[in-house]
Amino acid sequence: MAETERPQARLIINGKSAQIPEVRDAVDALRDQGHALDVRVTWEGGDAIRMVHEAVDAGISRVIAGGGDGTVNEVVTGLMALEASQRPSMGILPLGSANDFANGVGLPLEAEPALTVALEGHRHRVDVARLGEDCFINMATGGFGAEITTSTPVALKRLLGGGAYSLMGMLKAWRYQPYAGHLRWPDGELETPLFLLAIGNGRQAGGGQQLAPQAKLDDGLLDVLVVRDFSSLHEMRQVLSEIERLPEDGEFVRNIRTPRLSFTSDAAFPLNLDGEPRRLRQFEVTLEPRAIELMMSADTAVLSSAS
Incomplete structure (x- = not known):
C-alpha cells in the first residue's frame, strides 16, 4: 500500500556527496512538494550510526x-542496534560508484526519483x-576477490566477465593459495x-555481478554461492560455464539456501x-526475518510475498 501520510x-x-547539485535540487524539490525532510552529513566512520540514533531521539x-553500499550498511547497522519497535523505516538515495544493493532491488539511481521512492x-x-x-x-563475499581489494573486487569481475587468461596470470603473480x-x-x-564464497540476502555484489540471482529479501533464507578452487585454464572455463548457469550446481559451483551458515578455517579468511572488510577464522551468519521496513517500488522482484 502506498504511503498516505508524509512522515518526518x-x-x-x-x-563526499553532500555538494552534488542534483542532490541539493532533489532535496529542494521534495521539500517544495510538502515533505518534511532534513539533512545530516557524515564526516567519518560511525557518524551514520550515531545519526540514526539521534533521529530516533x-x-x-x-x-x-x-551514499553507496557502505553508507547503506552503516545506516542498517544503526537501525539494528535499536529495539525492533524503535526502528524508523528506511529509504535509500544511491550515490556510490557501484550501488549494488540499490541496483539489485531496482531502485532509481537518479536523485529526485530515488528520493521520491524513499518518501512516497x-x-x-x-x-x-x-x-x-x-x-x-x-551480501558478504569472501575469498580471492575480497583479498585483492576491499572496495571493488577486480579479480572477481574479470572471472565473471570471462577474462580467464588475465586472471590465471594474476593468480600466479600473487602466488595464490586457496582458502x-x-x-x-x-x-x-x-x-x-x-576460491569464492558469497552469502546473499540481496542479489549482487562487485559492481553488478549477480551472485545470488534468485535471492529474496523477505524469505528468511540466505542464498550461498560456493566456488571451489581450480588449478588450470580448462578448469577455469568450467567454472565460468557453471557460474553462467546459476543457480544450478556443478563440479566447481554449489548453491545453498539456508537460514544460517557457519564457517571455520585454519587461516584468516578475507570477507x-x-x-x-573483515578477516576472520570463523564466523556464523544468521538472519533476522523482516527486521527493517524498507521503502521500495510496488513491483520489485526481490520479495517473495506482499509485505
Missing part, C-alpha cells in the same frame, strides 16, 4: 541512507543478516578449498560485508 524524514548523506520516523514508495519488511557484531542487508573452508548449515556441511 532525515537524509543521512555521505559527506528526535522522533524521526524515516531515515534515508544517501511502498513499505516492505525485509530480512537483515547478522555476522557476530556486524550486520549486512545485501580451506569448512561450512555447516542445518541440512549439511562441506569442506573444500575455496567483505556490503563493502566493509
Whole structure:
C-alpha cells in the first residue's frame, strides 16, 4: 500500500556527496512538494550510526541512507542496534560508484526519483543478516576477490566477465593459495578449498555481478554461492560455464539456501560485508526475518510475498 501520510524524514548523506547539485535540487524539490525532510552529513566512520540514533531521539520516523553500499550498511547497522519497535523505516538515495544493493532491488539511481521512492514508495519488511557484531542487508563475499581489494573486487569481475587468461596470470603473480573452508548449515556441511564464497540476502555484489540471482529479501533464507578452487585454464572455463548457469550446481559451483551458515578455517579468511572488510577464522551468519521496513517500488522482484 502506498504511503498516505508524509512522515518526518532525515537524509543521512555521505559527506563526499553532500555538494552534488542534483542532490541539493532533489532535496529542494521534495521539500517544495510538502515533505518534511532534513539533512545530516557524515564526516567519518560511525557518524551514520550515531545519526540514526539521534533521529530516533528526535522522533524521526524515516531515515534515508544517501551514499553507496557502505553508507547503506552503516545506516542498517544503526537501525539494528535499536529495539525492533524503535526502528524508523528506511529509504535509500544511491550515490556510490557501484550501488549494488540499490541496483539489485531496482531502485532509481537518479536523485529526485530515488528520493521520491524513499518518501512516497511502498513499505516492505525485509530480512537483515547478522555476522557476530556486524550486520549486512545485501551480501558478504569472501575469498580471492575480497583479498585483492576491499572496495571493488577486480579479480572477481574479470572471472565473471570471462577474462580467464588475465586472471590465471594474476593468480600466479600473487602466488595464490586457496582458502580451506569448512561450512555447516542445518541440512549439511562441506569442506573444500575455496576460491569464492558469497552469502546473499540481496542479489549482487562487485559492481553488478549477480551472485545470488534468485535471492529474496523477505524469505528468511540466505542464498550461498560456493566456488571451489581450480588449478588450470580448462578448469577455469568450467567454472565460468557453471557460474553462467546459476543457480544450478556443478563440479566447481554449489548453491545453498539456508537460514544460517557457519564457517571455520585454519587461516584468516578475507570477507567483505556490503563493502566493509573483515578477516576472520570463523564466523556464523544468521538472519533476522523482516527486521527493517524498507521503502521500495510496488513491483520489485526481490520479495517473495506482499509485505
